[in-house]
Amino acid sequence: MPTDATPEATIDQGSEAGSGGRRAALIINPIKATTIDVEGAVRRISAEDGWDEPLVIETTEDDPGHGQARQALDAGADLVIAAGGDGTVRCVAEELAGSGTMMALVPLGTGNLLARNLDIAVDDPDAAVEAAFRGTERSIDVVHVTVDRAQDAHVFLVMAGLGYDAAIMSDTRDDLKDKVGWLAYVDAGIRNLPGRPARTTISVDGGKPFERRLRSVMGGNCGKIMGGLEIFPGARIDDGRMDLMTVAPKGKLGWLAVAGKLFVKGKGSSKDPSLEYFQCRTAEVTSREPLEVQLDGDPLGKARHMAFEVKPDSLRLRMPLGYKDPAVVSEPLP
Ligand SMILES: [Mg+2]
Numbered sequence: 310m311p312t313d314a315t316p317e318a319t320i321d322q323g324s325e326a327g328s329g330g331r332r333a334a335l336i337i338n339p340i341k342a343t344t345i346d347v348e349g350a351v352r353r354i355s356a357e358d359g360w361d362e363p364l365v366i367e368t369t370e371d372d373p374g375h376g377q378a379r380q381a382l383d384a385g386a387d388l389v390i391a392a393g394g395d396g397t398v399r400c401v402a403e404e405l406a407g408s409g410t411m412m413a414l415v416p417l418g419t420g421n422l423l424a425r426n427l428d429i430a431v432d433d434p435d436a437a438v439e440a441a442f443r444g445t446e447r448s449i450d451v452v453h454v455t456v457d458r459a460q461d462a463h464v465f466l467v468m469a470g471l472g473y474d475a476a477i478m479s480d481t482r483d484d485l486k487d488k489v490g491w492l493a494y495v496d497a498g499i500r501n502l503p504g505r506p507a508r509t510t511i512s513v514d515g516g517k518p519f520e521r522r523l524r525s526v527m528g529g530n531c532g533k534i535m536g537g538l539e540i541f542p543g544a545r546i547d548d549g550r551m552d553l554m555t556v557a558p559k560g561k562l563g564w565l566a567v568a569g570k571l572f573v574k575g576k577g578s579s580k581d582p583s584l585e586y587f588q589c590r591t592a593e594v595t596s597r598e599p600l601e602v603q604l605d606g607d608p609l610g611k612a613r614h615m616a617f618e619v620k621p622d623s624l625r626l627r628m629p630l631g632y633k634d635p636a637v638v639s640e641p642l643p
Contacts, residue, residue: 374400
């Protein structure tokens, strides 16, 4: 495991809270409905704790978080608070990972996969704002993903996939998502059930490539997805490893078998290859035909190649104080 010298450096700064000169940036998705005034709460706690006036920047359809996060870094923000859904969190994290600057989450909207995995309250934005300033710190892994050998890597925090899972994300109706939350994915899931398996080649940790005919291949940085379903049992967000899962239902009842396995959280003791798991630091997947790609639920269009690489401990997170959460191996930093 890499050392985490950077977090300690900033904790020292943190212990001087109240001395002024520190500044938070709030990056907020204005279309997410919330009952509390997030900006007001950030301004209030900034003032109470002796921080400078916060920088407040809204995301837009054209720039869902990257430009705003870079702006916050350029402005020298000590803490960047991402208030929004999974898309906002992912885009902000993409810029902050590796920067040493601390990030915090204020979950708004329906998904909030990272927050759920870390047991950050998703229904109490007020508490989340307070934790952003006064909570404890952790470093978590992020996973870099390169799609179709593009020059720029993306980042995901919870899970990414190629195939059926991504087809669901790209086909999920936004109007339904607003009405019924994660059940909207079930609707898209059922509509996308029929389909042919794709012929893929997979290599794990640079090892010998193997072939699989599958519907979906997913990388996980932590375990839980929509509805609290734990699809990567025992996955940890700071163990320097990602979990790769292949989904290859056989025949008409194959999906039932897959669902059964997922719901009983059995990584599968049987020889049934409909679900396979690999733990690794890097992975590469090539498909003969283009398949839909998703990162933390954001559809990215179709691609034939995906390369994954874990970047251990590269994102510093401010978390609520208290108990040890299930997605994390290490104790909170002091
Ligand atoms: Mg892990």
